Amino acid sequence: MAEASGNRISKLESEIELLKDSVQKSSLKVLDMQYFSLENNDDALAYFDHLKLENPSGYIADKLLETNEQKGDNPLVPYEGMQNNFKINKIKVLNHKWILTDFSDGKYWGELLIKYELKDDLGVDFTLVDHLLYTRSN
Template sequence: MNDKRILDSKEERIENLENKLSEVEAEVENAKLTDDNEDYFSLKNNEDAITYFENKGINSEELILRIEDEIISNNKAGEDNPLVPMDGMEGNMRINKIKVLNHKWIIADFTDGTYWGEVFLSYQVSEDGAIEFFSEKSFIYPQY
């Protein structure tokens, strides 16, 4: 009789673990789908934009790094980043995060340490490889 209780207990434990495993596998699959959706608007996964640059002889992966470097290099000591079309109120505006959406658009996050917002940029790559940025729209989140 004791062996039957032990066997039933082990079977119940196995069933609970199998249920937990199924739940975790479902969460992992959901996370993969979420990642795919978040990367949809990214130059890294945009075949049309990649082809656009390939036709111009430009490596899109290297271009993304150059874009990020050029934008961040505008974060200078004692100055607002000129790509942020508003002055810092509690410090200098700095761009923190950048996402290159496609062959024409970028979105970036900025802050002065107290206030923060986002800026929508467009860009052009000239024949000589120089990158020119244009601030299109921006906003600051309200403080709560």
């Protein structure tokens, strides 16, 4: 009986170590994915100190999403939607100058690299730097 309990305890300890390793690997992966992120870039965030914004990344993303409100395709997307209008979906504010985003019309999709400038009056200017549209071979 004691031997069975000892074996069970050893097995549980081994499983705990495997879980600890898994958590550590996951944590490192998350840190790596957050590397290019305004929220984790103190040098880039310093550009916005004088504006007293609590969440610059969220503010900029919201301003970019407002460009979807225009009728038709988003004006930053240099393609005409084929199924519907192209609209921006996911947004990654990389630093104090660049944004990476994807867009879709529900069937077709692509990505944009956008340069932005957050002004002292909290206006934001967006400039398309580069773009791509994925093609399907169906």
